[in-house]
Amino acid sequence: xxxxxxxPSALLLVALLAAGCxxxxxxKEEKARQVEIHTESCASYLAMGQYAQAxxxxxxxxxxxPKDYTLKLYLGRALLYQDQPGQLKRAEQVLATLxxxxxxxxxxxxxxxxxxxxxxxxEASAAVRTGEQYTEAADPExxxxxxxxDAQALIEKAQKDYEKAWxxxxxxxxxxxxxxxxxxxxxxxxxxxxxxxxxVNITAADRAFWQQQLRRPEINPREExxxxxxxxxxxELELAVHLAASATLANQLDRPERAIxxxxxxxxxxxxxxxxYSRKAQLQLKLGRYEEAIASIDAYMRLAGLDFEHPDIQRxxxxxxxxxxxxxxxxxx
Numbered sequence: 001x002x003x004x005x006x007x008p009s010a011l012l013l014v015a016l017l018a019a020g021c022x023x024x025x026x027x028k029e030e031k032a033r034q035v036e037i038h039t040e041s042c043a044s045y046l047a048m049g050q051y052a053q054a055x056x057x058x059x060x061x062x063x064x065x066p067k068d069y070t071l072k073l074y075l076g077r078a079l080l081y082q083d084q085p086g087q088l089k090r091a092e093q094v095l096a097t098l099x100x101x102x103x104x105x106x107x108x109x110x111x112x113x114x115x116x117x118x119x120x121x122x123e124a125s126a127a128v129r130t131g132e133q134y135t136e137a138a139d140p141e142x143x144x145x146x147x148x149x150d151a152q153a154l155i156e157k158a159q160k161d162y163e164k165a166w167x168x169x170x171x172x173x174x175x176x177x178x179x180x181x182x183x184x185x186x187x188x189x190x191x192x193x194x195x196x197x198x199x200v201n202i203t204a205a206d207r208a209f210w211q212q213q214l215r216r217p218e219i220n221p222r223e224e225x226x227x228x229x230x231x232x233x234x235x236e237l238e239l240a241v242h243l244a245a246s247a248t249l250a251n252q253l254d255r256p257e258r259a260i261x262x263x264x265x266x267x268x269x270x271x272x273x274x275x276x277y278s279r280k281a282q283l284q285l286k287l288g289r290y291e292e293a294i295a296s297i298d299a300y301m302r303l304a305g306l307d308f309e310h311p312d313i314q315r316x317x318x319x320x321x322x323x324x325x326x327x328x329x330x331x332x333x
Contacts, residue, residue: 035065042074046081054078072098073105080113088117104168104175111161111178118154119185121147158182173199173237180244189252196241203234203241210234235269242266246279256283274303278312281319290323290330297323 026034038061045054058075062068072094079091091113100106125147127133128140137143162178169175180195210230213219219227246262249255263280266273277300284293297319306313 031064035061035068035071038064039068039070039074042071042078046074046077049081051078051081055082069098073103073109076109076113077105080109080116083116085117085120088113088120092117100164100168102168104165104172107161107165107168108172108175108178111158111165111182114154114158114161115178115182115185118151118158121151121154122185125151152186155182155185159186171202173202176202177237177241180241184244184248189248193245193248196245199241200238203238207231207234207238239266239269242269250279250283256286259283272303274300277303278316281316285319285323285326288326290327293323294320 038057042054042057042061045051045057055075055078058071058078061071062075065071076091076095076098079087079094092110095106095110095113098106124133125144128135128137128147129144131140135143159179159182162175162182165172165175166179176195176199180192180199183189183195184192210227214224214227214231242262242265246259246266249259249262260280260283263276263283266276267280277296281293281296281300284290284296297316301313301316304312304316308314
């Protein structure tokens with residue numbers, strides 16, 4: 001009697017089951033290589049600013065190596081830079097499990113996560129207090145006070161994180177920038193200005209180094225682009241520091257002369273930014289330097305390129321007219 005024929009699909013299933021039973025899974029070397037690939041991909045996505053993809057790669061890698069230090073750090077940074085409340089909390093939780101040791105990046109990233117959460121709570125507190133944000137609390141003022149207290153606690157923790165990172169890496173501009181921000185958030189404006197000055201000193205030296213490197217005759221186009229990118233990033237950071245310092249000096253410390261010095265530093269870097277001249281004109285008007293204020297506001301209107309009816313241009317004309325009236329009054333006296 002002939003044996004019954006087995007369907008091809010059934011034979012294939014038997015073969016697959018047999019192969020599955022005999023398989024031992026990826027070798028230790030293969031698994032390590034997969035983790036390495038996920039780590040490299042995660043780093044690339046972070047560098048490109050594709051943080052959701054970086055998070056995905058970090059999680060895939062941690063699925064194979066749950067205790068991997070680098071992947072946990074990358075996951076924390078990927079969550080941090082997505083800058084959403086839930087993601088920031090997750091970032092804090094992930095980063096808090098890492099030993100800081102000698103790696104300043106852990107405390108830097110933890111400080112950034114806590115700072116951003118603190119700022120979000122500050123904004124929520126202000127919105128609840130003014131009624132712009134609904135709250136189910138019976139006493140909105142009390143709820144706003146709780147949010148403000150929680151915000152302050154997070155910002156204080158962030159400052160301690162940044163200070164620890166600074167002890168490990170005192171010349172890192174990201175660390176110094178964090179210290180400049182949180183001290184300003186805590187109302188310690190003098191210290192904030194000192195951290196800003198430290199940033200400017202470092203960026204000036206680094207910029208001089210890269211500009212010197214650009215004079216080398218043998219550099220190839222790829223190296224030149226990288227060096228110019230470094231110079232551009234340093235300039236952008238320095239401009240941001242000067243802008244923050246000018247605002248602090250003008251608004252919180254009432255030192256318009258010093259604020260103008262920082263605005264002049266921005267103009268020396270890039271004379272094409274209209275807002276710099278507008279801010280400078282307002283400070284010069286405050287100081288009674290009317291001719292200089294007119295020159296600054298004229299530069300603003302020329303660079304802004306806005307229609308005459310635009311509200312910003314109308315405000316600029318009001319500043320100009322105030323200066324003209326003040327000059328006329330001084331001449332008549």
